Amino acid sequence: MALTWLGEPTVDVLRAALRAVAPELADGTIVPRGLQASDDPQWCAASAEIDGRFVVKFAWARPPALRIRHQIRLLDTLRPAAPRLPLPTVVAASLDPAMLITRRAAATPFFGVRHLIAPADRPTVADDLAAVLAGLHHRDVLKAVSASMGPLPEPIMPAPTGEIRARLPPLIRSDQRDRVLTWCDRADRVLATSGRTVLVHGDFHGDNHLWDRGSLRLRLVVDWETAGPGEPEFDLRCLPGDCGIELFTATVARYERISGTTLDMNRIMAWHLRTVLGDALWRAEAGVPLPDARTPAQWFDDLDTRLTAGQLWRS
Template structure:
């Protein structure tokens, strides 16, 4: 039985004609715990390795899961000091695939997508990994948009307003039930939008799960999952990182636990490193942390909707549950209270 979502014979032929040295036959395996664009490991008979990405199955919301756009962004960023996989090719050929398909290089390293992976590391390794994240963010935010050819990537209107409008619409189009706290959080965020003073490249989904770490020096060697990348306020990415970085004593930690392990730096240390690297004003980071949690709950609800509509979207590790999404919303509400949003 073949891998669901790929015409293995046609995709193999496409890869063979790219001149990347692939030795037939190729094997394909669905990988990753992500619930958005689907990711596949490709291996050839000589030990060569690559990675494929395609959109999820079923009806997609407008502008969502655009792997062609992701291909453009990562290709542009390759010429900077931001660590990313090499984009090799994009195809929309109906003889190969029924949906856009991207082939990229395989990057060797550690992916910490669950607590078990983090448990294999020493406290010193965890600390080095954690501190490399805000340093990598600073690199992303230093990308020269004009030189990279990304000035026209997205609107330059105030980012928070765009985000609230977009994700409120996504919620209405994908929710599986009513969740009043999602609506009330949108109102709270709308009342507290900070003034945006600059526009940079924004990854949009930057956290520990979406990077590959060098096992030698415990630094980021590749940033993954650029599908939410846009132009906006750089502090939004820092808020996103903090949204995935609860501490052991948090009243409402939410579903993420890796950062509570011994060795990982505190949120304050992450912020301090980012400020040292960029000299930016981060006084509004609490707003962006709440917005990231609110957005994450909506993204997870959309993933839940897609698995209900088409079970082929479900990752091998499972998918979002109502309980998990409710936990994210509770953390968003608690964080809004902690940072003084009212």
């Protein structure tokens, strides 16, 4: 089937497409998220809620349409390959136009529940995070998915250290600049060799794993459109900042027990550094506020605390 996408980012055009893909939803109440024009075709995509019960992802350019196609195929393959993974329930999927409709879960992104996690809750939360990631990273999962889908695209990488070295220093304080260079040098040394290859989610941050507010159990993992072959440490790179040091280290320990494999903390932190500083860089240059409305220099201070006081760089 030919791959197509919407002609423009408007609710009217989306509703017309729904009449072809899921006509029973076409007259519902549509609440768009991220529905805005972009000069970069890479990011010409958005999602919308329909009647508060469904989520539709769609695109109006080829690159994000390809990612939607990839997610459709991947979800179909992952269900039998990793039946314990908490995957979205697909209601309808289409390539002409590229569109994925899933059932909206009664769950909250991790960022909305992390303040509720008391010390006594950490073992259970760490166990859920570790179980999902260890299950996804099992060697048989990548083997099964590759056999069904063929060669997989690699996940989108965070900014290279060369870009961070060259462009971040003017955006932070003068006393922070030498450490950026030192950190980037160390990240380069750590990542100079390749790790083992598994299937990774590729974007496992706190908006993409959803939790039950009452029980604090993980209910759903969403946004699989950048999943592909990578090293397990890459999938844990957001956890030091999203979870805090105690929950993050508990998750690493539990992952190692469940999987019977060892994670390289230095590799996690090298990917974490590139992700945090790369995100701060592109947002500052694009005039896009950081998610917590702070500055790149403040993000740097948080990262410094995790790397030094948290002793997450290991000798």
